[in-house]
Amino acid sequence: MPSLVRSNLARHYFKVFLRPLALNRGLATVTDHTVSQFGPPSAPYANVSSKPLPATLKLKTGQTFQGTSFGAPTSVSGEAVFTTSVVGYPESMTDPSYRGQILTFTQPLIGNYGVPGLFKDKFGLMEYFESDRIQVEGIIVNDYATKYSHWTAVESLGEWCARHGVPAISGVDTRAIVHILRDQGSTLARLDVGEEASNLDTANAEYEDPNLRNLVAEVSTKVPVSYNPFGDIKIAIIDCGVKQNILRSLVRRGASVTVLPWDFDFTKVADQFDGLFISNGPGNPKKVTSTVNILRQTLEIYQKPIFGICMGNLLLGMAAGLDVYKLRFGNRGHNVPAVNMTNGMCAITSQNHGYALKDDIMPTGWKKYFVNANDGSNEGIQHISRPVRSVQFHPEAKGGPQDTDYLFDEFLAQVRAEKSKQSGIKIHFPESLQRQQATVRV
Numbered sequence: 001m002p003s004l005v006r007s008n009l010a011r012h013y014f015k016v017f018l019r020p021l022a023l024n025r026g027l028a029t030v031t032d033h034t035v036s037q038f039g040p041p042s043a044p045y046a047n048v049s050s051k052p053l054p055a056t057l058k059l060k061t062g063q064t065f066q067g068t069s070f071g072a073p074t075s076v077s078g079e080a081v082f083t084t085s086v087v088g089y090p091e092s093m094t095d096p097s098y099r100g101q102i103l104t105f106t107q108p109l110i111g112n113y114g115v116p117g118l119f120k121d122k123f124g125l126m127e128y129f130e131s132d133r134i135q136v137e138g139i140i141v142n143d144y145a146t147k148y149s150h151w152t153a154v155e156s157l158g159e160w161c162a163r164h165g166v167p168a169i170s171g172v173d174t175r176a177i178v179h180i181l182r183d184q185g186s187t188l189a190r191l192d193v194g195e196e197a198s199n200l201d202t203a204n205a206e207y208e209d210p211n212l213r214n215l216v217a218e219v220s221t222k223v224p225v226s227y228n229p230f231g232d233i234k235i236a237i238i239d240c241g242v243k244q245n246i247l248r249s250l251v252r253r254g255a256s257v258t259v260l261p262w263d264f265d266f267t268k269v270a271d272q273f274d275g276l277f278i279s280n281g282p283g284n285p286k287k288v289t290s291t292v293n294i295l296r297q298t299l300e301i302y303q304k305p306i307f308g309i310c311m312g313n314l315l316l317g318m319a320a321g322l323d324v325y326k327l328r329f330g331n332r333g334h335n336v337p338a339v340n341m342t343n344g345m346c347a348i349t350s351q352n353h354g355y356a357l358k359d360d361i362m363p364t365g366w367k368k369y370f371v372n373a374n375d376g377s378n379e380g381i382q383h384i385s386r387p388v389r390s391v392q393f394h395p396e397a398k399g400g401p402q403d404t405d406y407l408f409d410e411f412l413a414q415v416r417a418e419k420s421k422q423s424g425i426k427i428h429f430p431e432s433l434q435r436q437q438a439t440v441r442v
Helices: 003-023 033-038 089-093 156-161 173-184 215-219 245-252 290-301 310-321 406-423 431-441
Strands: 056-061 064-069 076-083 101-103 138-140 153-155 166-168 187-193 225-227 232-240 255-262 277-278 307-311 323-340 345-357 367-373 378-383 388-391
Touching: 056 166, 056 173, 076 323, 076 345, 076 388, 089 101, 089 310, 101 173, 138 290, 153 156, 156 166, 166 431, 173 187, 173 323, 215 323, 225 431, 232 290, 232 406, 245 255, 245 378, 245 406, 277 290, 277 310, 307 310, 310 345, 310 378, 310 388, 323 378, 367 388
Parallel strands: 076 101, 101 138, 138 166, 232 255, 232 277, 277 307, 307 388
Antiparallel strands: 056 064, 056 187, 064 166, 076 187, 225 255, 323 345, 323 367, 367 378, 378 388
16 A cells, blocks of 8 residues: 555544544543443532532632632632642542641542542551541642542542532642742642632732641540550550551551550550550641650650651651751652662652751761652651661552551561560561561572
């Protein structure tokens, strides 16, 4: 067949068959009737308006973005931040570390796999969420998928947001928002929904700063709660906003965990636990001085292993004598490189924090553990002679990479070794360490 004829046929095929498909944006405009015919029914209790309402995002720095509401018909104020995560919007939105924030997703298409049901595992922990509610104040997306498809989904993202009273806006240029936040730093913002939203006076609008509140106290448990009570070691968790997957990561490795309120005086019950864990959490760590004071006393009397994550790293560092500062726009996403200062290896980590430790001068007896490969900020500290350390990132991921999941194995191995040394009981090795040893022997 002559090349000219082949070329004409190719152009005709693209014009008739491929171009219409290219103009569609995946599940955001899908017309496959099998989704609505055989998929889960719409949630009847979610107040989602049949007529899309206009929505407006206003930054305190003056920029305004017009879009369409697909969540709750309400207005909120908070700190505008962004995440570079590609998947895991249910996990991110229920992460207590996002309390008080309006979250912008850099991933253009959000909502395409819906929202899973509220299922629990054998330990009584939620399987698909990181807390029992949506923690963000609101969300900002470029393209909301009105049709969703996933075997765990029971409702759409819009229905879920409406049911929890969380506003959501789509149809805005999220790239422009990210550029603004990266250039001038995180800023306060308002998300207004309704016909009158675009007419509100931006200059005189009220913006609430969540960092002026003690957000840790808002998300922490009010009473001690235990999981897996028959575990071979007992771990106390200071709950600053602990993610469910941190609890899963500990109990699945055989530990019994007791979640304590953020201001619980651990020194009074320290002898009852084999190890101490300080969790992640939201907001300004300088608002959590009670926990810092408790940790400072704990470091003086408690000789057993201690491990912290995210807010836990900040609070432990402050107890050791370091100061904290607010990052320009924070580190939030599933693709942040962190370098292990003990062996030089770099890991891709999941992160969500807006503050960091000032580690230019380390206190006596402490050293840097991890450092951020992008901005050089602190990603962890470690005591030189005692089994005490913490990291700024999230080794439990959910979502995100699992490069540093081994840190849970190492922490619990330290706890079991210390318990064996003090009481003479047999050490229980987790399956992950057993597999590693078997591989080495081979």
